[in-house]
Amino acid sequence: MSVVVVGSINQDVVARVARIPAPGETLLASSLVRTGGGKGANQAVAARRAGGAEVAFVGAVGTDAAGAALRAALEADGIDVSGVVQVDEVTGTALISVDASGENAIVVAAGANAARDSLTDAQGAVVASASVLLTQLEIPVALVRDAAAARGEGAWHVLNAAPSAPFASARDALLAATDVLIVNEHEALEAAGVEALDDAVAELARTVRGLVVTLGSRGCLVVCGDERTAVPAHVVTPVDTTGAGDTFCGVLAAALAASGRRPDAVGLDLLADAARAGAAASALAVTRPGAQDAVPTSDEVAAFRK
Ligand code: ADP
Ligand code: NA
Numbered sequence: 001m002s003v004v005v006v007g008s009i010n011q012d013v014v015a016r017v018a019r020i021p022a023p024g025e026t027l028l029a030s031s032l033v034r035t036g037g038g039k040g041a042n043q044a045v046a047a048r049r050a051g052g053a054e055v056a057f058v059g060a061v062g063t064d065a066a067g068a069a070l071r072a073a074l075e076a077d078g079i080d081v082s083g084v085v086q087v088d089e090v091t092g093t094a095l096i097s098v099d100a101s102g103e104n105a106i107v108v109a110a111g112a113n114a115a116r117d118s119l120t121d122a123q124g125a126v127v128a129s130a131s132v133l134l135t136q137l138e139i140p141v142a143l144v145r146d147a148a149a150a151r152g153e154g155a156w157h158v159l160n161a162a163p164s165a166p167f168a169s170a171r172d173a174l175l176a177a178t179d180v181l182i183v184n185e186h187e188a189l190e191a192a193g194v195e196a197l198d199d200a201v202a203e204l205a206r207t208v209r210g211l212v213v214t215l216g217s218r219g220c221l222v223v224c225g226d227e228r229t230a231v232p233a234h235v236v237t238p239v240d241t242t243g244a245g246d247t248f249c250g251v252l253a254a255a256l257a258a259s260g261r262r263p264d265a266v267g268l269d270l271l272a273d274a275a276r277a278g279a280a281a282s283a284l285a286v287t288r289p290g291a292q293d294a295v296p297t298s299d300e301v302a303a304f305r306k
Contacts, residue, residue: 001257002054003047004130005250006123006147007040008113008138009059009074009084010092011066012291017097020105029097034066036073036292037094038113039136039162042243046250047134048079050281051298052258056130058083058123058147059139060112067091067112083126087115092138102240110138117142124150134253136160141170148177154262158182160249164190172207179263180210180256180271182249188213201228209263210271212252214245222275224268231275234283234304243291248278250295280305 015029036045044057057079061067063086070091075081090111098104117140119127127133127150135144135157148157159178161167164187167174171191175181181204183191192200197213201223205211211223219233255274281301288294296304 001052001131001260002056002129003044003132003134003250003253003257004056004058004083004127005040005044005047005134005253006058006119006127006139006144007043007134007136008038008092008110009036009041009057009061009070010038010094010108010113011035011070012037012094012096014096014098017099019099020097020103035290036070038092039138039160039246041070041074042246042292042295043134043136043160043250043253044074044079045077045292046247046281046295047254048077048250049295049297050251050254050277050301053132053254054080055254056080056083056126058119058126060085060087060089060115062087062089062091062112064091066093080126083123085116085120085123087112089115104242108138113139116140118146119143119150128152130155132156132158132253132257134158134160134249136162136249137166138163141166141174145170145173145177156180156253156256156263158249158253158256160245161191162187162245167191168193175204175207178208179266180212181208182212182214182252184214184216184245209266212271212275214248216241216244219279220248220275222268222272224266224271227268229268229272231272231279233279236283236287238286240289240294241286243294244282244286246291247285247295248282251281252278277301
């Protein structure tokens with residue numbers, strides 16, 4: 001039972017500022033922190049801390065010191081990083097300004113994350129070992145499709161179609177190779193190209209075995225064929241909601257892997273149970289600052305769910 005996450009890995013450079021600067025303006029930050037980020041790496045950490053499954057991360061970093069440090073941090077978390085390649089690019093970087101009210105402005109330089117659009121043989125071997133492949137769209141769509149094609153017979157492909165812009169351009173090809181689609185409300189509307197959530201759900205659910213639409217503090221909607229159920233969010237006081245969705249996706253994937261079931265055995269109960277695990281972990285994550293650093297362990301989640 002293993003989860004293989006193919007995706008982005010970034011260094012997040014986070015400056016605290018009194019307010020977001022206007023064009024042409026220079027402001028002094030009150031603090032600066034560098035942390036691990038990127039949807040792919042965040043989801044791998046969440047899957048690993050959920051326990052119950054081996055986790056590997058497949059991605060690309062640059063030849064700079066940041067890349068080596070990010071790779072080492074994942075390894076220290078117990079994640080297999082044999083599928084992380086070094087490319088002649090800068091490591092992906094997110095420049096994040098957070099103002100006094102918690103509002104942020106973010107610039108992402110994809111760097112190494114955008115450098116390759118197919119797996120190396122070694123990366124392909126890691127993907128082939130997965131019982132659950134988990135992907136997102138901060139890497140080239142072609143790389144996601146290559147990964148989906150490289151997964152073994154009976155392995156799940158869980159696609160978190162975020163951000164939504166690349167998904168819209170390759171939707172049908174991606175969905176044809178997806179078992180479970182996870183989107184937030186905004187991404188569901190964008191992906192389906194409609195204005196009402198019900199229409200988006202109907203449209204997206206037609207082509208995948210399982211669909212999960214996350215709704216922030218309103219929980220999520222789980223859909224399998226003609227059946228659907230709502231999974232409520234836990235009531236918490238949010239401190240930092242960055243990475244809530246990443247925690248949710250990683251933990252859901254780990255729960256599917258731990259179930260030992262194959263995608264042709266998916267049903268509403270299995271998917272809703274996995275979503276409940278994701279909801280508990282992500283609720284805890286929003287009560288803590290940061291994204292990757294905020295992901296709870298399975299023991300912390302178990303205590304929280306009691
Ligand atoms: P994204 O971060 O991708 O936009 P959402 O905001 O929909 O994703 O959050 C994903 C999941 O995290 C939700 O379905 C919910 O279970 C949980 N979550 C998010 N925000 C909160 C919150 N304020 N309180 C409790 N749970 C939350
Ligand atoms: Na957080």
